[in-house]
Amino acid sequence: MGFLTLSTCVVANIQAGYLLLFLLFCNKADSTLRYSVREELAKGYVVSNIANDLGLEPKILTEGGAHIVSEGTKQYFQINKNTGMLLINERIDREQICGEIPNCILYFQLVVENTLQLFRAEVEILDVNDNPPIFPQKEIVITIPEQTPPGTKFSIERAQDLDVGSNTVQNYLVTVNEHFRLDVHTLNDQSKHVELVLVKHLDYEKTRKMSLQLTAADGGEPQRTGTAVVQIIVLDTNDNAPIFNQSVYKVKVFEQNGKNYVALKVTATDLDDGPNGDITYALSHISDSFGRIFKLNNKTGEITVAEALDFEDASVYQMEVQARDGGGLTSFCKVVIEIVDVNDNPPEIFLTSVRSSVPENALPQTVVALLNVKDRDSGGNGDIRCSIRGTQPFKLTSPFKNFYRLVTDGQLDREKKSAYNITIIAIDDGSPSLSSTAVISLEISDINDNLPVFTKTSYAMYITENNNPGALIGCVVATDEDTSENALLFFSVIEKVINGFPLSHFITINSHSGNIFAVRPFDYEQFKEFAFVVQARDSGTPTLSSNATIKLFITDQNDNTPTLLHPSPNDSSFSAEIVPRNAEAGYVVSKVIAVDADSGQNAWLSFHLLKTSDPSLFSVGVHTGEITTVRGITEKDNNRHTLIVIVKDNGQPSLSTTATVKVVITENLSGSNLEIVEEENPDEYDSHLTLYLIISLAVVTVLFLVSVIILLMFKACRIKKSSHPNVLDQNLRSSNIVSFRTSYLDSLARGNIHQGYLQEVPSQDPAKTSSCTEKEQVGPHSLLIDLNNKNEFLQDHQPAANAIPPSHSSYQRVQAILTRPMSTDWQEG
Numbered sequence: 001m002g003f004l005t006l007s008t009c010v011v012a013n014i015q016a017g018y019l020l021l022f023l024l025f026c027n028k029a030d031s032t033l034r035y036s037v038r039e040e041l042a043k044g045y046v047v048s049n050i051a052n053d054l055g056l057e058p059k060i061l062t063e064g065g066a067h068i069v070s071e072g073t074k075q076y077f078q079i080n081k082n083t084g085m086l087l088i089n090e091r092i093d094r095e096q097i098c099g100e101i102p103n104c105i106l107y108f109q110l111v112v113e114n115t116l117q118l119f120r121a122e123v124e125i126l127d128v129n130d131n132p133p134i135f136p137q138k139e140i141v142i143t144i145p146e147q148t149p150p151g152t153k154f155s156i157e158r159a160q161d162l163d164v165g166s167n168t169v170q171n172y173l174v175t176v177n178e179h180f181r182l183d184v185h186t187l188n189d190q191s192k193h194v195e196l197v198l199v200k201h202l203d204y205e206k207t208r209k210m211s212l213q214l215t216a217a218d219g220g221e222p223q224r225t226g227t228a229v230v231q232i233i234v235l236d237t238n239d240n241a242p243i244f245n246q247s248v249y250k251v252k253v254f255e256q257n258g259k260n261y262v263a264l265k266v267t268a269t270d271l272d273d274g275p276n277g278d279i280t281y282a283l284s285h286i287s288d289s290f291g292r293i294f295k296l297n298n299k300t301g302e303i304t305v306a307e308a309l310d311f312e313d314a315s316v317y318q319m320e321v322q323a324r325d326g327g328g329l330t331s332f333c334k335v336v337i338e339i340v341d342v343n344d345n346p347p348e349i350f351l352t353s354v355r356s357s358v359p360e361n362a363l364p365q366t367v368v369a370l371l372n373v374k375d376r377d378s379g380g381n382g383d384i385r386c387s388i389r390g391t392q393p394f395k396l397t398s399p400f401k402n403f404y405r406l407v408t409d410g411q412l413d414r415e416k417k418s419a420y421n422i423t424i425i426a427i428d429d430g431s432p433s434l435s436s437t438a439v440i441s442l443e444i445s446d447i448n449d450n451l452p453v454f455t456k457t458s459y460a461m462y463i464t465e466n467n468n469p470g471a472l473i474g475c476v477v478a479t480d481e482d483t484s485e486n487a488l489l490f491f492s493v494i495e496k497v498i499n500g501f502p503l504s505h506f507i508t509i510n511s512h513s514g515n516i517f518a519v520r521p522f523d524y525e526q527f528k529e530f531a532f533v534v535q536a537r538d539s540g541t542p543t544l545s546s547n548a549t550i551k552l553f554i555t556d557q558n559d560n561t562p563t564l565l566h567p568s569p570n571d572s573s574f575s576a577e578i579v580p581r582n583a584e585a586g587y588v589v590s591k592v593i594a595v596d597a598d599s600g601q602n603a604w605l606s607f608h609l610l611k612t613s614d615p616s617l618f619s620v621g622v623h624t625g626e627i628t629t630v631r632g633i634t635e636k637d638n639n640r641h642t643l644i645v646i647v648k649d650n651g652q653p654s655l656s657t658t659a660t661v662k663v664v665i666t667e668n669l670s671g672s673n674l675e676i677v678e679e680e681n682p683d684e685y686d687s688h689l690t691l692y693l694i695i696s697l698a699v700v701t702v703l704f705l706v707s708v709i710i711l712l713m714f715k716a717c718r719i720k721k722s723s724h725p726n727v728l729d730q731n732l733r734s735s736n737i738v739s740f741r742t743s744y745l746d747s748l749a750r751g752n753i754h755q756g757y758l759q760e761v762p763s764q765d766p767a768k769t770s771s772c773t774e775k776e777q778v779g780p781h782s783l784l785i786d787l788n789n790k791n792e793f794l795q796d797h798q799p800a801a802n803a804i805p806p807s808h809s810s811y812q813r814v815q816a817i818l819t820r821p822m823s824t825d826w827q828e829g
Contacts, residue, residue: 033121035086038128039094044087047077047123050110051084054119058084065113070106077108077123094125095162102164129167129220133159135228140214142196143233143328146204153183154196159216159226167220174230175213182214202234209233238276238327242268249321250336255309255344263294263337266301268323275326284322284332294337296321303335311341312376343381343430348374349438357443360414368394369406369440373426381430389423389437396424406440414444415481448486448540452478454548461516461550465524465557473507476514476548478536486540489514494533494547503532507552516550524556525597558651560597562605564659567592576640576662577627585631589618592625592659594647604650610658611644618663620645627661639665639696666700 033054035047051058060066061081068077078089098104103124110119136157144154161168172194174182179200185193194214210232217225244266251264270277281301283291294317295306301321317337324330353370375382386396386404393410406422420442427435454476461474480487490511496503509516516534530552537545567590577590596603607625612618617637619630627643641663648656 033119034124035121036124036126037088037092038126039092040128040130041088041092043090047086047088049084050079050086050121054110056084058082060112060115064115064117067111067113068108069111070108072106076106079110092125094127095131097125100162100164127164127167129163129218129222129224131162131167132224133161133169133216133218133226135159135214135216135226137228139229139231141231141233143235144198144202145235145238145328146202147237148198148202150198150200152198154198156194156196156214156230158192158194159228161216161218161226163218163220167218169216170219171217173215173217177210177212179207179210180212180232196230202232204234204236207234235327236276238272238325238329240271240276240325241329242270242279242323242325242331244268244321244323244331244333246333248334248336250338252338252340253305253309254340254342255311256342257305257309259305259307261305263303263305264335265303266321266323266333266335268301268331268333270325270329272325272327276329278326279323282322282324284320286319290317290319293317294319303337309339311339311378312345315339315341315378341378341381343377343428343432343434345376345381346434346436347384347426347428348376349386349424349426349436350374351438351440354440355442357445358408358412359445359447360412360449361447362408362412364408364410366408367405368408368422368442370404371406371424371438372403374402375428377428377430381428383429384426385429386424386426389425392420392422394420394422412444414446414483415450417444418483419443446483446486448482448538448542448544450481450486451544451546452480452489452536452538453546454478454534454536456548458549458551460553462553462555463518463522464555465522466559467518467521469518469520471518473516473518473552474550475516476509476534476536476550478514478546478548480538482538482540486538488539489536490539492535492537494535496532498530498532499527506530507532509534522554524554524599525560527554529553556599556602558598558602558649558653558655560602561655562594562596562647562649562657564647564657565593565595567659567661569659576664579629579633579663579665581633581635581665581667583629583633585629587629589627589629589663590661591627592620592645592647592661594625594657594659596649598649598651602649602651606648606650608646608648609643610646611642613638613641613643617641618643627663633665635693637665639700641665667697667704 033050037045037047051061058081061079061084066079066081068075068079070076074090076088076090076092078087079085080087092106094104097106104127106123106125108121108123110121111117112119136159140156142154144152159169159172169192172182172184172192174180174196179198179202181197181199183195183197185195187193196212212230212232214228214230215225216227217223245268246266249264249266253261253263257263266281268279268281270279281296281298283294283296286294293305293307293309295304296302297304301323303321315338317335317339319335319337320332321335322330322332349371350373351369351371355368358366358368373384373386375384384402386398388394388396388406393408393412394406395409396404396406398404406424422440422442424438424440425435426437427433455478459474459476463471463473476491478489478491480489491509491514492511493503493507493509498506504519506519506522507516508519514534514536532550532552533547534550535545535547537543579587579589592607594605596605605625606622607620608622609615609618609620614637617630617633618627618641620627620643625645625647627645643661643663645659645661646656647659648654
């Protein structure tokens with residue numbers, strides 16, 4: 001026997017090896033390694049050399065940190081990284097892992113960390129015959145009346161074997177006897193059905209009890225068996241079976257009846273006496289769920305409620321009750337339990353189709369949702385009425401019972417209300433009534449029905465001149481009560497012509513933000529303000545728009561220097577102001593006249609004496625520009641002075657220009673023409689100042705006398721020409737010779753030039769020139785500067801580079817008067 005067992009094991013191992021080699025060979029072309037091993041193998045059993053199977057060098061496994069990752073809670077396999085062998089790590093019990101599943105497969109992955117490689121493998125666990133067949137009961141009791149006819153069959157519960165395939169139960173055997181045989185039938189699922197068949201009448205008087213050994217054998221190697229004892233009890237003859245007083249029992253039970261409620265009681269009687277007349281009851285042909293709900297008292301036949309009843313789960317329960325007497329005879333009756341409904345279920349609302357949004361211009365009767373309602377109760381408890389809570393522009397219509405349509409019932413306006421939560425209430429007709437609700441959220445989608453609206457109908461914006469191109473002027477804001485694209489606004493300006501140029505030459509607008517920018521610098525002196533129209537347009541269909549008026553004001557900047565009118569920097573004639581030696585303090589020597597093209601305080605001018613050869617002698621009016629003497633002139637004062645007056649405006653920063661005024665001090669004013677030599681630099685005077693003064697006075701005196709003599713000679717000659725006097729001679733004889741600085745210039749000064757500068761000198765009495773009034777400051781005897789000093793004078797009195805002369809015509813007329821050369825007749829005079 002031992003030799004046979006050893007041979008069987010060797011053969012089985014050889015077959016497993018061949019099978020393993022065959023599987024390994026077949027798996028070379030597959031990405032998944034497949035192995036098969038028997039269950040119950042010891043830890044450390046070698047399954048295969050996985051490195052060879054994968055074509056990997058063992059050092060790759062060692063250096064790569066190879067390890068096994070199982071798909072489960074237990075690690076049944078491990079790898080020897082040095083040899084590449086796949087080993088069993090833990091005992092494998094196929095029945096514990098897979099139960100009765102025929103194909104038991106374990107999966108794992110081989111992970112090589114450093115090379116980031118992953119290999120999948122599956123191992124089929126082969127069953128071994130390690131479980132014997134087991135009967136549910138070790139002792140099976142069968143009671144058989146002595147009058148039971150031969151051929152009667154008694155079913156026996158089959159034995160269970162946890163193994164599969166051929167290792168499970170294959171056959172049953174019973175102890176050899178004369179009264180019973182064993183029939184074994186193979187069913188469709190290959191399971192065995194066992195029946196004990198009576199082959200010979202039993203005799204209660206001969207045999208009252210019989211014991212048979214039932215053996216179940218599997219087909220494994222080695223074969224395993226399980227046994228149970230069959231106790232055959234022979235009963236005395238029982239001639240009468242139990243009889244129910246009703247074949248069918250019917251009863252109605254309310255579903256609210258609680259546990260332990262007695263639904264009904266069944267009764268059966270038996271005419272036999274003794275044990276053959278003792279009756280026990282049992283439920284038959286009832287499902288497990290019914291068996292949990294109802295319980296039967298096997299002695300009294302009372303059926304009680306064990307669990308809560310629910311009409312909606314089952315309205316009728318049907319079952320059979322078996323009555324068995326002590327002799328083993330049975331009879332059956334049918335029990336029908338009807339469940340009476342109560343109103344214990346609220347209505348249910350099912351939304352079959354719901355629109356998430358409708359446009360605000362949707363017509364009445366537009367379908368918003370389709371719904372149906374159900375109530376698990378019956379009768380009036382299941383009748384349902386639906387309505388909408390509150391007052392909303394919707395209503396419910398019912399095409400047929402328990403089906404409803406939610407439709408619009410009025411005009412929608414998204415701007416007034418953009419969304420609705422519609423609450424639908426379903427109420428049944430039970431007593432008391434139950435209800436349920438459902439909420440439908442509906443968005444009102446927008447249509448373009450609102451114009452853009454500016455925050456203001458007109459805007460006033462300001463920008464300082466000389467701005468940088470691209471400077472921000474201001475921003476317009478508009479809103480649209482619509483939403484999405486219908487509220488997406490774009491801004492633009494309506495083109496117009498300004499000073500001969502299109503509006504886009506001056507400003508531009510950001511179409512998205514409404515920011516208005518300057519395209520080029522503005523000039524306050526060119527234009528001070530202009531208006532234009534901005535349009536806001538939405539992106540809806542059709543497009544809607546609205547306009548706003550923008551009035552742009554250019555604010556002045558101090559960008560113009562003061563411009564001299566007198567003394568004119570462009571005057572080609574160079575003259576000096578003549579002051580008599582006997583002039584008192586406050587004597588008006590001259591007046592500096594200037595204008596500024598700016599406005600406001602940027603055009604407020606002030607005059608300051610910047611440089612003078614004698615600061616103690618002259619001063620200038622801060623606001624008038626008048627140059628006056630501070631004190632009386634003495635003999636020690638120089639005869640020639642150069643005054644530099646700076647004219648400043650009141651801007652920030654302040655701009656200025658300078659005017660040079662030459663002053664000649666003489667003893668008296670006469671009609672003779674005095675020639676002025678080049679002005680000496682006061683710095684050249686040395687300690688012999690007195691000597692130089694005496695010489696100068698002598699020269700001046702001589703020149704004055706010569707001038708008087710020449711003038712008398714001219715007058716004598718003109719007497720001879722009395723027959724054709726010209727206009728200029730008549731003006732000279734009228735003793736009123738008008739200076740080139742006329743009152744017309746004063747009238748055009750617009751506040752900076754004072755009146756009273758019409759200068760007249762009596763020509764018939766030269767002696768009176770020394771007694772000129774304060775207004776008679778400059779006469780026709782203004783001395784001419786030596787032309788050799790012209791270039792130097794022009795350089796000293798060149799206007800500032802950034803000075804911009806006024807553009808108005810009055811200024812040009814004044815300039816023309818100041819720059820006009822004196823006529824020959826005037827020079828002769």
